[in-house]
Amino acid sequence: MKKVVALLGSKRRGNTYHLLIQIKALLAENDVDLEIIELYRFEIKDCAGCTVCVSKGSCILSDDVPQIMEQLVKADGIILASPVYLQQVSGKIKTFIDRTCSWYHRPALTKKPILCVATTKGSGLKATLSYLQNVATQWGALNAGAIGRTIFNLEKHVGKREIAKFLQLLDDPESYAPTLHQLIEFEVQKSLALTLSELDTAYWNAHNWSNQSYFYPCKRVPFKRAISGAIGNLMRKRMGKRNTDISH
Ligand SMILES: Cc1cc2nc3c(=O)[nH]c(=O)nc-3n(C[C@H](O)[C@H](O)[C@H](O)COP(=O)(O)O)c2cc1C
Structure with a gap:
């Protein structure tokens, strides 16, 4: 059974979480397990800015970040999910992403498909999804598409077609054509x-x-x-x- 890990950047089990629950059900139909990591339940300290992770290979801070990074490394695929906060991802998920700076230099998630998910009242969806997809590129991972909802289509259930590329890349990552x-x-x-x-x-x-x-x-x-x-x-x-x- 393939394993997917989703990072959730909302403190609530709200709109973004509910999209993940719909995705979880669709993945289960395809024998794929989804674990949702609610980032607000973990200790994620601000990056100290020392770049020791880049130069020496380990971080000077002690918290839950190494454990979460390890879970991503072990996963077959990843979902990055965030509400739009002031036109961008939430601070919590951004703080986590900052802590993965060493993956830009020594990529650890290559050949893993990443699906990006975001919800908003009305604005900032494009910029937020585009940022998350760019993070996937910076990590050396595969861009498996994006799912977004605004107040106008929040009720629309996630469809099979929206996760089709993600599923296909989980099965055959090397079929991916990089941009x-x-x-x-x-x-x-x-x-x-x-x-x-x-x-x-x-x-x-x-x-x-x-x-x-x-x-x-x-x-x-x-x-x-x-x-x-x-x-x-x-x-x-x-x-x-x-x-x-x-x-x-
Ligand atoms: C701090 C904060 C900032 C927000 N900024 C925006 C925004 O810039 N544009 C927008 O349309 N909605 C904005 N919203 C609304 C949320 O993006 C929207 O309700 C989202 O679906 C919430 O996701 P959640 O239920 O998973 O927490 C903001 C909400 C909060 C709490």
Whole structure:
């Protein structure tokens, strides 16, 4: 049975939670288990801004964040769910996301589909979902779409079609065709990893990503890969590379 973990950024079991409950029922029909992590029930301290997680690989703070990160790493798929607060995600989920900064440098959620969910009275839905989808890209994960509701369609039940891509990617993550934005982001992450930090270089080499154009040997979107590869090679030429041969 596949396992999905959802992060909920609302303190209430309100609109966003109820969408997750509908998604849970649909996933169960497909033999997928959904665990909802209500972030407000956990201790999540503000990022100290020291970047020790990036440079040394561990955080100086002690709270529930490592446990939640571990649950995401173990999951087959992830749902990021937040109400819109002043046009954006809630502070709680943002605080959690801030604490995952090391995943930008040493991605741990590659090949995991991420479905983004948000609810609002009327405004800020697009910006909020787009932010969450961008977080998925920063983590090196797969963008499995978005489900949003406003006061005008809150009663509309989540349909099978809205989770179809998520289910398909849970079964076959490598069928995913990365966007040009994701391919370029990969090249930026790779360039930073191979030029700035020995810890990151070792991590990228150990995962065999240093000579790849994406997090798995992706044969799709060849034209986009040619563009992102050229940008990446140019970037690394200017930055000075470390320890590895970069060829596409
Ligand atoms: C602090 C706060 C800020 C909000 N900001 C917005 C907003 O910018 N635009 C909007 O249309 N609704 C806004 N809302 C309404 C919520 O986004 C909406 O009711 C949402 O569905 C609540 O989700 P929940 O029931 O899961 O907590 C806000 C609500 C709160 C409590």
